[in-house]
Amino acid sequence: MYKVTAAVLVALLALSGCTTASSKETLTVFAASSLTEVFGTLEQRFERAHPEVDVQISYDGSSTLAEQLAQGASADVFASADAKIMSEVARKGLVEGAPKPFATNALTIAVQQGNPLGITGLSDLAREELTTVACQPQVPCGNAARELLARHGVTPSFDSEESEVKSVMSKVLIGEADAGLVYVTDVLADSDNVDGVTIPGAKQVRNTYPIATLDDAGPLADDFQRYVIEQGQGALRSAGFGPPR
Amino acid sequence: MTAKRLAPAGRVPRVLWLPAALALALVTLPVVGLLLRTDYARLPSLLTSAASLHALRLSLSTAALSTVLCVLLGVPLAVVLARSALRGVRVLRAVVLLPLVLPPVVGGFALLYTLGRTGFVGYLLDVTTGIQVPFTTGAVVIAQTFVAMPFLVVSVEGALRATGEDYERVAATLGARPSTVFSRVTCPLLLPALGSGVVLSFARALGEFGATITFAGSLEGVTRTLPLEVYNQASVNIDSAVALSLLLIVIAILVIVVARPRSIEGVRA
Numbered sequence: 001m002y003k004v005t006a007a008v009l010v011a012l013l014a015l016s017g018c019t020t021a022s023s024k025e026t027l028t029v030f031a032a033s034s035l036t037e038v039f040g041t042l043e044q045r046f047e048r049a050h051p052e053v054d055v056q057i058s059y060d061g062s063s064t065l066a067e068q069l070a071q072g073a074s075a076d077v078f079a080s081a082d083a084k085i086m087s088e089v090a091r092k093g094l095v096e097g098a099p100k101p102f103a104t105n106a107l108t109i110a111v112q113q114g115n116p117l118g119i120t121g122l123s124d125l126a127r128e129e130l131t132t133v134a135c136q137p138q139v140p141c142g143n144a145a146r147e148l149l150a151r152h153g154v155t156p157s158f159d160s161e162e163s164e165v166k167s168v169m170s171k172v173l174i175g176e177a178d179a180g181l182v183y184v185t186d187v188l189a190d191s192d193n194v195d196g197v198t199i200p201g202a203k204q205v206r207n208t209y210p211i212a213t214l215d216d217a218g219p220l221a222d223d224f225q226r227y228v229i230e231q232g233q234g235a236l237r238s239a240g241f242g243p244p245r
Numbered sequence: 246m247t248a249k250r251l252a253p254a255g256r257v258p259r260v261l262w263l264p265a266a267l268a269l270a271l272v273t274l275p276v277v278g279l280l281l282r283t284d285y286a287r288l289p290s291l292l293t294s295a296a297s298l299h300a301l302r303l304s305l306s307t308a309a310l311s312t313v314l315c316v317l318l319g320v321p322l323a324v325v326l327a328r329s330a331l332r333g334v335r336v337l338r339a340v341v342l343l344p345l346v347l348p349p350v351v352g353g354f355a356l357l358y359t360l361g362r363t364g365f366v367g368y369l370l371d372v373t374t375g376i377q378v379p380f381t382t383g384a385v386v387i388a389q390t391f392v393a394m395p396f397l398v399v400s401v402e403g404a405l406r407a408t409g410e411d412y413e414r415v416a417a418t419l420g421a422r423p424s425t426v427f428s429r430v431t432c433p434l435l436l437p438a439l440g441s442g443v444v445l446s447f448a449r450a451l452g453e454f455g456a457t458i459t460f461a462g463s464l465e466g467v468t469r470t471l472p473l474e475v476y477n478q479a480s481v482n483i484d485s486a487v488a489l490s491l492l493l494i495v496i497a498i499l500v501i502v503v504a505r506p507r508s509i510e511g512v513r514a
Contacts, residue, residue: 061480063481066480067480133462136463138477139480158464159467160380161462174363175363176357176361
């Protein structure tokens with residue numbers, strides 16, 4: 001029994017050693033959760049170009065990440081899903097240099113595959129009998145949703161307001177929600193499992209994604225920022241993001 | 246209570262003092278930290294905002310309702326577990342403890358895949374009655390009852406085992422029927438343990454977060470209870486999150502003060 005336990009412990013130690021005991025330099029990136037897929041790709045490519053670097057990305061709602069930074073979380077790069085949250089972080093003196101826009105995004109309606117309920121547009125989000133989900137107004141996707149709905153004069157009856165866009169997606173993906181207001185990039189990333197209903201005029205309410213290096217970040221952070229802004233455009237475009245304005 | 250004192254008082258080994266002090270600091274210092282961080286001048290306005298009041302009302306009503314459910318369902322279960330001679334009861338006891346050791350977010354997913362639209366019970370409910378459980382206040386109550394029930398069952402069952410069946414056997418030999426024995430003998434014996442179980446379940450229900458946000462979602466006035474509102478505000482208005490946390494701590498302290506003597510009695514009984 002003890003031998004087994006010891007063997008397991010040794011194996012665990014060896015496993016953890018493989019991942020942490022290397023002498024790689026770590027670059028910590030805080031990124032809006034709508035960037036999950038595309039930054040995953042960029043992370044791999046950046047690491048391939050810089051084998052000595054280990055990029056670690058924390059994805060969450062932009063406002064959650066901003067609050068973590070304000071509370072002293074240590075990160076090198078911050079990529080937010082709208083300019084407002086980035087400027088608040090900058091106002092607190094946490095950003096080095098000026099944040100730079102690198103992409104834009106627009107909203108769409110994620111529905112079950114094949115759109116069995118025949119959802120055609122924003123006005124369906126006001127239908128009481130449908131289970132609809134969106135981001136809460138304080139996060140970028142919720143802020144954009146609110147603006148878009150106001151422009152279309154729709155008063156939605158959401159059944160849940162989530163703290164980040166991937167939670168909205170997950171409610172649609174597991175079949176609990178009929179419709180979720182998400183980014184076009186989210187639907188594209190999961191196009192095998194959900195369908196998107198295009199909203200006319202959605203592009204008028206576009207989020208601009210800024211990226212900034214943070215206080216006390218090393219030169220690697222600048223490299224990563226430049227990499228996203230320049231080499232990253234191809235991956236961003238194929239993920240459905242628009243060019244920065 | 247009648248146990249002999251094995252060692253005279255004041256003979257705690259000195260080596261225990263340091264870790265004990267550390268443990269105490271670990272429990273108390275975070276509360277102090279929160280107290281120091283609180284914006285007392287704005288406390289009343291932060292706590293009386295519409296969102297806070299909605300969350301408070303929702304939390305108190307759902308936690309109360311789940312506690313009632315815990316009693317109605319948990320006491321019979323505890324009696325069955327403690328008194329039934331059926332085979333397999335041991336296994337059942339372990340199963341009942343599951344929500345106690347399960348990460349609440351896992352519990353939330355389990356509930357979702359049972360009572361959600363794609364879950365087998367949820368599907369049947371939807372088709373036969375048109376009732377959909379997720380994203381409703383009812384889902385909040387179910388999530389809270391799920392996580393809080395073991396506290397009540399464990400307290401009551403422990404007390405039942407500790408008191409033994411002597412009184413009940415005597416009552417039965419005097420001609421009382423099983424239902425009379427239960428209401429006249431078993432229940433009064435259980436009261437202290439029931440009290441502590443109720444308080445613990447209520448506290449656990451009030452603090453429920455992971456299962457609720459997974460299974461019930463988050464919507465002001467419908468499913469966004471105090472812990473969810475704290476989480477919500479933490480990324481938006483940290484002062485409000487701190488004020489609400491303070492409120493939850495005050496409620497927790499009240500719960501301990503009100504229930505402590507009975508709770509300890511219940512555990513030892």
